[in-house]
Amino acid sequence: MEVWNGSEDLPIYGFIIRATIIYVYIFMVVKILGQRSMVSFHPIDFIFAVIIGDVVGEPLSSGDIALGGPLAAASFIAGLHLTLSYLALKNARIRRIVEAEPIIIINKGHILVDEMRKAKITVESLMMDLRLNQASDLTEIDYAILEPNGQISVIKKSKYDSLTPNDMMKVPPEKGYPSVLILEGKINYANLEKLGLTTAWLQEQAESHGFESIKEIFLLTMDDRSKRIFVSGQTMRDIV
Incomplete structure (x- = not known):
């Protein structure tokens, strides 16, 4: 109980148990909240x-603090x-309060100085993000x-965009x-069955790429449309 309630003389193993409990707790919280908090780090996520x-x-550094209160x-x-x-997902008004709106820093090739000052972005910081x-x-x-997650996205002028197959009338x-x-x-085996392949086919592919056994392969992938295969061995000499 002293691990949970805390003690001034909490032994080392008590801190280890506490760290395990808190780690599992945080892991479960992140799973419940979903991937948004990790992938798109909005100001509310930072807070x-x-x-x-x-x-x-604090309970990890002070052994005399009970775990119940902080976890609650x-x-x-x-x-x-x-x-x-x-609520932000369901209501646009709440979303505007909770999440920041995108701020246009450059508009039609012109730098908006007032918007830069509003966003507290220096010229050096802007140039770095553009690079x-x-x-x-x-x-x-x-x-x-300037996107709500703090990153700057860039839209180039059409004539400077990369040429695409569609521009060349290619499909x-x-x-x-x-x-x-x-x-x-x-x-x-799940992916093998999904693609309608067999282990015998895999063995043939391994041999055709110079491997005696499937166990020598570190990674083998196949595109489900083009059927292109990528193979890499367990060691540098086996890389194909």
């Missing part, structure tokens, strides 16, 4: 992460965060937008989804 880290982190507070905050996210978007030449940019074959058939020498 949630900071508060949760502070609340559940963290659960309430997680529930509040999930509720706000759900990261492969848009270092300002004359090629039509629009630059290339459709690209499919690469399915993993072998990973670290082990066969993915």
Whole structure:
């Protein structure tokens, strides 16, 4: 009970157990909240992460603090965060309050200084983000937008866009989804069955790429449309 209630003389194994409990708890919270909090890091997600880290982190450093209170507070905050996210998803008015609106920094090739100041973006920071978007030449940019997650997206002028097959009146074959058939020498039977293939076919592919056994293959994938195969061995000498 002293692991849960806390003690000034909490032994080392007590901290280890506490760390395990909090890790499992945070893992479950992230699973419940979904991938949005990790992939698209909005300001509300940042606030949630900071508060949760502070609340559940203190019992790990102070053995005399009980776990019940911090975990209950963290659960309430997680529930509040999930509720706000759900309401923002369902209601446009709440979404405008909870989530920031995109801010146009460059409009039709012209830098909007007032919007830059509003977003607290310096010229150096803007230039860095443009370089990261492969848009270092300002004359090629039509629009630059500061997105709600803090990243800057760039739309180039049409004449500077990359040429596509559609521009050349070409219709290339459709690209499919690469399915993993072998990973670290082990066969993915679910994908094999989905594509209507057999282990005998896999063995033939392994031999045709210079492998004696399937176990020598680190990764083998096949595109479900073009049927193109990628094979890589377990060692550098086996890479195809």
